[in-house]
Amino acid sequence: MTTPLLQVKNLRIEFPTRRGTLVAVDDISFDIAPGEVLGVVGESGAGKSLTGAAVIGLLEPPGRIASGEILLNGRRIDNLPFEEMRKIRGREIGAIFQDPLTSLNPLYTVGRQITETIETHLNVSKAEARERAIKLLMETGIPAAEKRIDHYPHQFSGGMRQRVVISLALAAQPKLIIADEPTTALDVSIQAQIITLLKKLCRDHGTSIMLVTHDMGVIAETADRVAVMYAGRIAEIGPVSEVIHHPQHPYTVGLMGAIPNVGDDVERLTQIDGAMPRLTAIPSGCAFNPRCTRVSDVPGDRCTTERPSLLPAGKTQAACWLHDKNRTSAAGVSKETSHV
C-alpha cells in the first residue's frame, strides 16, 4: 500500500471558554491516499469544518489543537511556525470555501489574485504566471479566459466565481485540496457542473481532496471514501458505496433513511428523534446513545459509560459497540475499568 498523503492522528480541537473547555473535535484519526477523494459528512456542529481548518492551519483562536498530529507526506505540519505554514498553504494544500464571494478579494481582478498565488509559490516570471492563470481559467471552463482574467469578482456569476476559486486553489499545483462545502451556495444545475469539474481536475492532476459537506448526494457523486462525523467524532468511515448501501453505525443508518430520494416511494422518512448534543453537554460513552434505538442490544450499560473506538464492521469501520466481536468478555473488562 502506498504511504498516505495526509495522516491525521488522534486530533483533538478545544475551545477554552469562561464556562470551561469545549471539545469540538474529539480524538479523530483518518488518512487520505494520493489522488483520493475523502468525503467528510455530518450535520451542523459535527466538527467537520473545524477538522478541515485544522489541516490547513487556519483554526481561528481561541480554537486550538489540544493534542494529536497532522502529517503531510510524513512531515508534521500542525506545530509549524506561522511563516512555515504559510509556505505550505497554497503550495501543498489548496482551499475552496463555501461562499465564493467572500473568498475572493473584491478590490483586485481575478487575474491578479491568481498570478499572485503562482508568483508566491512557484519560481516563474510575471508573463509566465499570467499565461498560467489564463490556462487555469480555461481549464475550469471559463469562457473567453483572456478577457475575463482582467475582470473583478463582482462581474462573475456565482457558478463562475466558484470556478475562479477552484483555479486559485489549483494555481500552485497542490497535492491536497480542502474543499469546505464547495457547492452549498450554488443552485442544483450549477452544483452538478462544479462537481463534474472538480472530479475531472483531480483526476487530471492527481490531486487528493478532503471534501467537507453536509450533502450526502454530493459525497455519493464525488468521493471514494467517506467519514461520517457526529458530535466531534467519526461515527463511521469506509468506501462510499458501502457506507451508503450497507451503513453499519445506527447513526449512519438513520441518516441514510432520513434523506429523501427521488424515485423512492416511502410514506415516512426514517426519523432520528432529538437533536445533536450541544458541545457543553456531550453524553458520556457513545455520544449518540440518547438518540440511538439499539442501545438495548448491547449488553450492560456500555453505550452510556464507555466510548467506542472505530471497530471493523462489514466493509467499513464503525464506532459502535454492536460491532465488538467479543462482546461478552469485553463487557466484563469494561465493568472493571469503570469501577477504577
Added chain:
Amino acid sequence: MSDSKILLEVRDVAREFDVSKPWLSRVIEGQPEQILKAVDGISFTINRGETLSLVGESGCGKSTVARVICGLYKPSRGEVIFDGVDMAKAYGAELQNLRKRFQMIFQDPYASLNPRWRVGKIVAEPILSHNLIADPAALKKRVDELLTQVGLSPLDAEKFPHEFSGGQRQRISIARALSSNPEFLVCDEPTSALDVSVQAQILNLMKDLQREFGLTYLFISHNLAVVSHISTRVGVMYLGRLVEVAETKRIFQRPMHPYTQMLQSAIPDLKMTGKQRTPVAGEVPNPLDPPTGCAFHPRCPHAFERCKVERPILIEHPDGGQVACHAVEEKRISIRLAA
C-alpha cells in the same frame, strides 16, 4: 364554502418590481426605467387536500408567488381566487374570514419568530388577532394543545425562541400557523435551513398534520428530493414562468420540458446507479434582461427559430400534466425514461 375540488386558483398572476436607479441619477445618466418581472403571468390550481410544490433555481420567482398568494405583495396583474372568492375584491370582514383560513411557514426559523416574545404569546397571536378565543383559560388550553400536536411540551410556552434549536423553532412556526385552524398552508422553503435528520422530522410532522386536519399545502423548495417526497403535484418554474406542471411521479420519471429534464439529471445520485446524465450547460440569464420567446432557449439543446420569437404557453399533454415547450408540442423531443 363551495364544494368545488379546487381550493386555490391562480390566474395569470404577474408581479413586477421597479429596480430603477433614483429618478435624478436616471435622468442624468439618460437611462430608462428598469422593471424586474419576478413573476411573469403564471396560472395554476391547487385541489383540496393535496400538496403542490413549486421548484426552480434562485431567482425564478417561486417565493414571490408564495408572497402574492398570502397577500404580502399585491399582484401587478392577474387574480388569486381562494375558495371561489377573488382575494383582491374581498374587503373587511370577508377578507378577515379568508385570511384566517390560510397561513404561512417561512424558511428561516431564526428570523420569523419575535425574539422578545415568549413562545406561548407567539403561538396565541393568530388566535387573538382573529378573535377566535377570548377566554384566557381556554386560550392557554388551546396553545398547550397546539404545542403538543407539533411535538413540543406545554411547558415550552414559557420559554423564549432562543432557547430552542432550529428544528424546534420550525415546530413553533408550524404551531403558530395551525393556531387559527387554517385549511391552507403556504410553506416557503420550510426545511432548507435545517439538517437532514431534523428535516426528516419536520417533513414527517407536516405529512402527519396534513392527514389529521386535511390540510392543503403550497410547498416552495429548491430541493428536488424533498419535493418528490412531499408533493402530489409539482410545478417547475424558470425565470418567472411555469414551464411544466404534472403529478410528482410523472415529472420525475418522465420529465418532458428540457429544463425539467436538466434539473432532474442534476440531482445528485445517492443510489450511485451511474445513471445517464443530460449535460448541464449554462446559467440562469439575468432576469432584468430575459431572452425573447422561450426564456430557456439559450440553454436548450432543442431550441430552434420558433423558440426565439414565440413564447410557449402551458398546454395539456396527452400523457398527463401541462408543458410549455414548442419542441414537446411538435413532438421533436424523445421522452427519456428516468432510470
